[in-house]
Amino acid sequence: MINALVWFCLCLCRLVDVTDAVKTVSVMEGDSVTLNIEVQKYLLIMWRFGNTRIAEVNRLTQTNSTYDGPDGRFRDRLKLDQTGSLTVTNTRTTDSGLYTVTVISKDTKYMSFNLTVNERSSSSNRVASSFVVNNSTVSQTENNSDHICCDFTEAVIRLAVSALVGMHSFAI
Incomplete structure (x- = not known):
């Protein structure tokens, strides 16, 4: 059995x-x-x-x-x-x-x-910013999100461009 x-x-x-x-x-x-x-x-x-x-x-x-x-x-x-x-x-x-x-x-x-x-983020989570470069106003609107939207290479390129723009506006 x-x-x-x-x-x-x-x-x-x-x-x-x-x-x-x-x-x-x-x-x-x-x-x-x-x-x-x-x-x-x-x-x-x-x-x-x-x-x-x-x-x-x-x-x-x-x-x-x-x-x-x-x-x-x-x-x-x-x-x-x-x-x-x-x-x-x-x-x-x-x-x-x-x-x-x-x-x-x-x-x-x-x-x-x-x-x-x-849930999709609502439009109230949008961040608007503007700055002046060479007497021209540049405006940018982006979603305020906790998600990282770029990889390491893109982050380094963005950092380098930001540094160059900052140094250029400081020299003027």
Whole structure:
């Protein structure tokens, strides 16, 4: 009896392949995001947002379905391709959360994505500045953001140009 139980557990472990890694995905509000699973061979793929089923592809019945969710939050915003990847269009902050997918073929695989939808900065976060060089006024408007928008090389070039402009205006 013990041998049969051990054999059953080993077979069950072989059939169910659990992937523990949760992939973290971040996107700006209003953008589209694709949660890629890149599966070629499967019988059934089921996507869930929290505990709510939102999409499935069934090769046996040859159906590809998306669901709005109980509150209609995903209405006309989900796309499912034949590899099982899920695209959410026109993302909203309420779309943030855990997306899980179950892929059933010879084995059963589980994958998870933690999606974060970041708010777009408002126009009130814009910084305007102006300075005078050779009796000409130069104005600049940019977004006030905590994100670094340039790489190291661009930062060095900007620093050098700022130093040259500063030395030139000091000499005049």
